[in-house]
Amino acid sequence: MSARIKIFDTTLRDGEQTPGVSLNIQEKLEIARQLARLGVDIIEAGFAISSPGDFMAVKTVAENVKGPVIASLARAVEKDIDRAWEALQNAENPRIHTFIATSDIHMKYKLKMTEDQVLERAVAMVKYAKKYCSDVEFSAEDASRTRTGFLYRVLEEVIKAGATVVNIPDTVGYSMPDEFGSLIKGIKENVRGIEKVDISVHCHNDLGLAVANSLAAIMNGATQVECTINGLGERAGNASMEEIIMGIQTRKDFYGGLKHNINTRQIYRTSKLVSKLTGVHLQPNKAIVGKNAFAHESGIHQHGVLAERSTYEIMTPESIGLTTNRIVLGKLSGRHAFEERLKEMGYNLSPEELTKAFEKFKDLADKKKNVTDRDIEALIGEKVSEVEEVYRLDSFQINSGNKVIAMATVSMFKNDELLTEAATGDGPISAAFRAIERTVGFEVHLEDYSLKGVTEGADALGEATVRVRKDNRIYVGRGVSTDVIEASVKAYINAINRIIHDHGKDTSGGRETI
Numbered sequence: 116m117s118a119r120i121k122i123f124d125t126t127l128r129d130g131e132q133t134p135g136v137s138l139n140i141q142e143k144l145e146i147a148r149q150l151a152r153l154g155v156d157i158i159e160a161g162f163a164i165s166s167p168g169d170f171m172a173v174k175t176v177a178e179n180v181k182g183p184v185i186a187s188l189a190r191a192v193e194k195d196i197d198r199a200w201e202a203l204q205n206a207e208n209p210r211i212h213t214f215i216a217t218s219d220i221h222m223k224y225k226l227k228m229t230e231d232q233v234l235e236r237a238v239a240m241v242k243y244a245k246k247y248c249s250d251v252e253f254s255a256e257d258a259s260r261t262r263t264g265f266l267y268r269v270l271e272e273v274i275k276a277g278a279t280v281v282n283i284p285d286t287v288g289y290s291m292p293d294e295f296g297s298l299i300k301g302i303k304e305n306v307r308g309i310e311k312v313d314i315s316v317h318c319h320n321d322l323g324l325a326v327a328n329s330l331a332a333i334m335n336g337a338t339q340v341e342c343t344i345n346g347l348g349e350r351a352g353n354a355s356m357e358e359i360i361m362g363i364q365t366r367k368d369f370y371g372g373l374k375h376n377i378n379t380r381q382i383y384r385t386s387k388l389v390s391k392l393t394g395v396h397l398q399p400n401k402a403i404v405g406k407n408a409f410a411h412e413s414g415i416h417q418h419g420v421l422a423e424r425s426t427y428e429i430m431t432p433e434s435i436g437l438t439t440n441r442i443v444l445g446k447l448s449g450r451h452a453f454e455e456r457l458k459e460m461g462y463n464l465s466p467e468e469l470t471k472a473f474e475k476f477k478d479l480a481d482k483k484k485n486v487t488d489r490d491i492e493a494l495i496g497e498k499v500s501e502v503e504e505v506y507r508l509d510s511f512q513i514n515s516g517n518k519v520i521a522m523a524t525v526s527m528f529k530n531d532e533l534l535t536e537a538a539t540g541d542g543p544i545s546a547a548f549r550a551i552e553r554t555v556g557f558e559v560h561l562e563d564y565s566l567k568g569v570t571e572g573a574d575a576l577g578e579a580t581v582r583v584r585k586d587n588r589i590y591v592g593r594g595v596s597t598d599v600i601e602a603s604v605k606a607y608i609n610a611i612n613r614i615i616h617d618h619g620k621d622t623s624g625g626r627e628t629i
């Protein structure tokens with residue numbers, strides 16, 4: 116086992132391939148900055164050739180995020196590598212990540228290439244990428260279903276051609292932990308030159324084994340692990356970063372004190388940010404970052420934890436940066452107390468952001484007696500650093516019931532002009548959404564709508580998330596309020612503002628993914 120494991124985060128590339136997820140450039144930049152704070156070693160910022168939006172996202176992250184290596188994916192073809200380099204060239208530490216499939220199934224049905232052709236292409240493209248960039252990662256797609264002899268041959272040749280990292284993906288999440296561990300061991304023992312490069316793994320979660328396979332690979336010599344925040348990714352997703360890291364951290368004894376660069380106290384915040392911007396909620400029992408991950412329901416467990424935390428807690432909530440949900444502020448709290456609490460929670464807002472956040476806090480404190488950390492998080496996460504509010508909610512009125520047709524009147528400011536529209540719908544929310552569409556003059560397709568309570572109690576904040584489709588792109592909107600209809604209306608307006616913000620700037624339309 117190596118002394119330190121490198122974390123290659125692919126939330127912005129494979130994670131964005133999660134069905135229904137689409138992030139704009141600002142959102143990707145915000146996530147990349149948080150990943151840098153978290154301490155990841157490599158950020159895969161996108162797949163530059165797949166769309167103009169992806170290209171700009173890789174370029175923006177490359178030019179603005181310092182510290183981690185910034186990578187772009189590229190198929191093993193010259194035009195992909197050219198485009199990846201065009202996006203990466205101003206990065207402090209750029210990496211071109213090129214890949215080609217090596218399994219019989221992929222070579223025969225997808226690539227229609229022979230082994231020799233694939234080998235020749237892999238070597239040629241690593242050499243081609245090397246002309247631009249000293250750091251080149253090569254991935255043998257579907258490695259876990261590749262004939263071992265051929266895999267060794269490909270890896271040996273790409274190392275000779277100059278690859279600095281060889282990645283072994285379990286592309287379809289097919290491997291079992293012992294089997295995958297042995298694959299890595301075999302590569303380490305049989306591939307000439309392997310000691311000069313990093314051995315990376317990239318596991319998918321189709322059988323729920325992505326984290327187990329990644330950990331087995333680490334035990335057998337992998338020096339880099341590819342993963343995503345919250346386990347996002349194609350189909351059932353990728354290995355979850357927080358689970359891998361907390362596994363290594365909590366079981367230092369088992370992993371021989373294996374080091375990593377992650378500041379675990381930033382895990383919770385990163386997970387929240389990614390969930391907010393992608394609109395993908397976490398299952399409550401998700402390991403490490405789920406709502407129940409540190410909740411003790413049974414009386415016996417509660418009693419045990421009160422007597423001695425380690426009876427039922429193998430790690431502390433604080434170790435992932437979870438603040439306890441203690442009552443902090445109320446109606447009479449001033450700006451200074453609010454700012455101090457934000458700092459304690461790890462937020463550093465600009466004076467303008469602070470002013471906006473404080474206004475929201477005051478509004479909330481008028482409606483809700485005790486404002487908790489979770490409420491503050493929801494308020495901060497709502498909109499403080501997001502897109503310009505071209506449309507802003509002024510007021511709404513709803514008439515609905517079980518024997519009447521729902522009707523909504525919504526008034527919004529468009530800059531300084533107050534606009535009012537009314538509409539009917541199947542229910543109060545759909546009527547309000549139709550009224551908003553009338554005002555803005557275009558329709559969107561509602562793909563998903565969800566509502567959840569931020570805290571417990573009748574005066575709890577409700578958090579609404581909408582996912583809408585416009586011109587083949589997905590936009591997420593979010594709104595919070597103690598009134599669930601208001602939260603929903605705000606979420607819809609937030610999504611509309613995002614559409615307006617992106618319109619004309621990103622002509623990507625549909626994007627090519629792998």
Ligand code: KIV
Nearest residue numbers: 214254256257284286
């Ligand atoms: O799953 C996979 O094989 C990939 C590669 C491109 C690394 O995402």
Ligand code: ZN
Nearest residue numbers: 129286317349
């Ligand atoms: Zn993948």
